[in-house]
Amino acid sequence: MDLTNIAFIAFSAITLICALMVVLARNPIYSVIFLILTMFSLTGHYVLLHAQFIAIINIIVYAGAIMVLFLFVLMLMNMNANNEPNKSFLWKVLAGLVTSGMLMSILLVYIKNMGDMPIVPTTNSAVGQALPADFGYIKPLGNLLFTEYVFPFEIASILFIAAMVGAVFLGSREKSTNNQ
Template sequence: MNITQVLFWFLSVLAVGSAIMVVASKNPVHSILFLIITFFAISGHYILLNAQFLAIVNIIVYAGAIMVLFLFVVMLMNLNAESEPPQRNKYLLYGGTIAGASLLLVLVAALKQTGVTGQMIQTNGGSVGLIENLGKLLFTDYVFPFEISSVLFLSAMIGAVVVSKREG
């Protein structure tokens, strides 16, 4: 078991464990903090796959911007474990858990023997995920979607302002 496998298992256990804690914890602030841990673990996986650009973008955009926005909204609403709406319908709780677990079981069973099984992926090597390659591709082949995404951001910004503006 070399260092890559050790890191893989450590990051996987960290990601799955904190993802479970996101769903299980009562306090919304704790959920958000566990989700930040999950995103850092996923960024660690990106670094392990040598996708350096995406690892940095994941930390900046998800852990830095999106989760701070979530934390801001939760603290603005002053939500805590007491104000958390409890799931009174126990059947829904058990049914949802069983449904999700069954989906996992079916997908794992179906994908266990597919054609890609056993194909190795290149870890800690390769130049696919470097900024040089992705930047060149983004500004040549994908320059039109890149510009469209700026229009999307503008419309999202205007939409957020319009929706959250107090009626007056």
């Protein structure tokens, strides 16, 4: 048993269990905590997959920024754990059937095509050639981002300005109407 295999199994187990707990936990605060754990285990997966830069920005953006936003909003609302009524039992059974059927159909396709799927050492890609030594580093990623994908990058800045203006406008509207 390889060390990377053990790491893969451990990260996968943490990811799936914590993701399930996000859905099943009654208290929203626990949901956020389990979502943070899921993000960290996904970061471990990214490191295993030679995506170092993605792993770092996953921690900074998701676990650092987005989860803090969620926690702040939850603390602003001061919700109790038991003020969420349950959906009807029939609806829950239906949702479980839909999602498990979807997952099972995907798994069946994988199992059917299992022989064709390449299982290769971690340093090689499926198409046979070895990965470049700097695969996943910041430098080739930046080269790609600022040459081939420079237009979507600039568009993303417009999206961010729109999101920021929208969030500030929505957050401040209540106060201005109170003053009038």
